[in-house]
Amino acid sequence: MEPDRAAMDEMGRLVLDRVVDRTDNLAARPAASPLSPRAEAELVESFLAPPPARGGDLKALLARLDEAADCALETAGPGHLAYIPGSGLYTAALAEFYNRAVNRYGGLASVAPALAALEESVIRWMAREVCGLPEGSGGLLTSGGSMATFSATVAARHQRLGEDLADGTVYTTAFAHHSVAKAARLAGIRAAHIRTVPHTPDLRMDPEAAAAMIRADRDAGLRPFLLVATAGTTDTGTVDPLPQLADLARREDVWFHVDAAYGGFFRLTARGRERLAGIEEADSVTLDPHKTLFMPFGTGALVVRDLAALHAAHEGTGSYLQDMAATGVPDSGHLGPELTHEIRGVRAWLPLHLHGEDAFREALDEKLDLAEHVHDTLSGVAELEVPQRPDLSTVIFRIRPADDSPAAAERADEASRRLLERINGHRRVVLSSTVVDGRYTLRVCVVSHRTHHDRVTEALQIITAEAERHATT
Numbered sequence: 001m002e003p004d005r006a007a008m009d010e011m012g013r014l015v016l017d018r019v020v021d022r023t024d025n026l027a028a029r030p031a032a033s034p035l036s037p038r039a040e041a042e043l044v045e046s047f048l049a050p051p052p053a054r055g056g057d058l059k060a061l062l063a064r065l066d067e068a069a070d071c072a073l074e075t076a077g078p079g080h081l082a083y084i085p086g087s088g089l090y091t092a093a094l095a096e097f098y099n100r101a102v103n104r105y106g107g108l109a110s111v112a113p114a115l116a117a118l119e120e121s122v123i124r125w126m127a128r129e130v131c132g133l134p135e136g137s138g139g140l141l142t143s144g145g146s147m148a149t150f151s152a153t154v155a156a157r158h159q160r161l162g163e164d165l166a167d168g169t170v171y172t173t174a175f176a177h178h179s180v181a182k183a184a185r186l187a188g189i190r191a192a193h194i195r196t197v198p199h200t201p202d203l204r205m206d207p208e209a210a211a212a213m214i215r216a217d218r219d220a221g222l223r224p225f226l227l228v229a230t231a232g233t234t235d236t237g238t239v240d241p242l243p244q245l246a247d248l249a250r251r252e253d254v255w256f257h258v259d260a261a262y263g264g265f266f267r268l269t270a271r272g273r274e275r276l277a278g279i280e281e282a283d284s285v286t287l288d289p290h291k292t293l294f295m296p297f298g299t300g301a302l303v304v305r306d307l308a309a310l311h312a313a314h315e316g317t318g319s320y321l322q323d324m325a326a327t328g329v330p331d332s333g334h335l336g337p338e339l340t341h342e343i344r345g346v347r348a349w350l351p352l353h354l355h356g357e358d359a360f361r362e363a364l365d366e367k368l369d370l371a372e373h374v375h376d377t378l379s380g381v382a383e384l385e386v387p388q389r390p391d392l393s394t395v396i397f398r399i400r401p402a403d404d405s406p407a408a409a410e411r412a413d414e415a416s417r418r419l420l421e422r423i424n425g426h427r428r429v430v431l432s433s434t435v436v437d438g439r440y441t442l443r444v445c446v447v448s449h450r451t452h453h454d455r456v457t458e459a460l461q462i463i464t465a466e467a468e469r470h471a472t473t
Contacts, residue, residue: 011058018062022069023076023090026450030427031079033071043071073430075297078450081459082432084234084262086290086297087448095350096296099343106343107333108324116329119345122352126287127303130267131260132280139303139310140332141344145261145288146179148302151314151336152284153183153226155304156255158313160225167223169193171213173205173240175233177259184226193222202388203236203436205229207244214252226255231276231285232263235434237371237394237445239263242278249283256281261288261300262447263392268361271368275391283309289348292364294449299347302336310335363449367393370446370456377460378444383467385412387436393446397463398439399470413440415470422466429459 003011022029033040047068074080076088109116119141127137142148153170161168165188172180174196181194195217198209214224227249229240242258249256258279264287266272267279279285284304289295304310307330315334333339352360371393378397379386385400399415401408416433420442424430433442444463446456 014058014062018066019093022066026074026077027455029074029077031074031077031430032424032427033073034427035071040071043067076448076450078448078452078455079429079459080448081444081446081451082430084288084291084445085447085451087294087450088290088296089294089351089449091351091354092295092347096347098350099346104343106341107339108321108331109327109329110324112343113327113329115343115346116327116332118349119332119343120329122345122348123301123303125352126264126289126301127285130265130287131282131285131303132267133282133285133303133305136307137303137305138307138330138335139284139301140330140335141289141348142300142302142336143298143338143341144290144300145177145259145286146182146300147336147338148261148286148288148300149177149179149257149259150183150186151302151310152257152286152304153187153189154337155284155310155313156226156257157187157189159309160255161223165189167193167221168226169195169214169217169222169224170226170228171195171197171210171224171254172228173197173199173230175199175203175235175238176228176230177234177261180228180259203233203238205240205245207241207248210245211248211252214248214254218252224252224254226257227252228257228259231258231260231279232266232392232394234262235436235441235443236388236396237262237390237392238388239275239391242276243281244278246278246281250281255283257284257286258282259286261286262291265289265292265360266364266368266392268357269365269368272364272392291447292367293348293360294363295347295351299344307335366452367446370451370453371395371444373453374444374446374456374460378463381464381467383470387441395444396434396436396441397444398441399467409439416440416442419463419466419470422469423462426462429455429462431459 075086104112104115123139127133127139168189170184170189184194185191195213198206200206217224229242229245231239246256263276267276287301289301290297290299311334314336371390374395375390378384383400384397386397399412401412420433431442431444
């Protein structure tokens with residue numbers, strides 16, 4: 001288990017050559033698994049086997065890993081337009097290889113103070129430069145948006161409810177990510193006290209309805225404490241009216257959290273900063289660098305206006321930690337539920353410093369342009385209904401019903417299901433679906449830094465041809 005320098009060099013080259021080859025050929029790879037269901041099931045079964053008593057050959061094992069990686073959606077490739085893509089920068093992978101090799105501990109700053117400062121610089125940039133929070137704001141990097149939202153919910157609960165949780169109530173919408181309700185339940189809030197605020201016809205949280213629900217709950221003896229807005233919903237990419245909701249939160253003295261896991265980094269662009277105005281008024285913000293900062297999966301972030309509130313909700317210690325000295329950098333292990341974790345900032349710090357902020361801004365501007373192009377093109381297809389212009393980089397569409405009757409809507413929904421199957425059957429692109437106000441709806445989400453005009457043009461040709469085929473069948 002301790003190879004010499006020559007062996008390390010040989011092993012490293014074997015891995016690097018495979019990674020470079022895969023990355024270089026991403027554009028030509030199918031967007032979905034090429035395996036049949038039977039072949040996929042057989043491969044899955046083979047990987048359930050336990051490890052052998054004696055070791056194997058690295059080259060053969062890497063070949064098996066390639067088989068496993070091929071049995072998947074090609075989330076790193078340019079054709080992945082489903083869900084919220086996470087493409088993963090090659091330079092972030094290099095940073096993470098270095099980081100995992102040096103293997104520094106990240107829970108307490110005094111163990112690796114300079115690397116902790118590096119991570120803190122990334123957090124401060126996200127909090128202050130990206131989100132516009134004031135001096136003194138901060139946060140922590142997490143394993144993803146779900147953990148970030150959970151920590152924010154715990155902080156809000158601790159500050160606004162104390163130890164009495166029974167009557168605490170949370171407010172969100174039907175388009176909030178499911179992690180919002182899950183975080184509230186895990187934080188001890190009753191499911192019956194998680195309110196779904198009605199949305200306006202353009203799919204945004206209705207501030208007046210939210211205000212009425214908060215007042216009604218307070219009059220009934222409940223304790224409203226958390227209002228959660230979304231800055232780029234997973235379903236449609238829609239941004240809630242953040243300024244109005246921030247005003248409401250201040251008037252009603254509730255914690256204002258913004259789930260900007262998808263949309264937050266679009267604030268690096270002029271259009272994104274305008275469309276996400278109000279996020280700077282939040283008490284806390286969820287960000288997912290593995291989405292619109294193109295980092296590897298497993299990279300999330302929580303930034304907060306008042307770092308002391310986050311610390312108060314998560315602090316803890318033990319006598320075995322008495323040798324840990326204080327530094328000028330916050331201990332991330334006292335800002336969230338995890339004590340032991342790796343230094344997470346390197347995978348973001350290296351690409352940001354290597355490529356520069358402008359490279360990310362230009363890539364995100366390109367995604368906004370491509371989404372507008374998708375919207376405009378699909379709006380011109382007679383067979384399709386395109387309900388709204390994109391706020392960010394998600395475009396929704398579906399088969400247009402023959403008339404306004406419920407039966408026609410049901411037939412159109414079934415046709416939309418078949419349309420998705422035919423589009424994805426090309427294996428050049430992968431789209432996903434959702435339900436919007438009871439209607440089956442397809443989504444195109446342009447996020448990957450590898451997705452450019454050529455692949456979007458190909459996707460539009462496939463979608464248009466298959467939609468027109470619907471009209472003739």
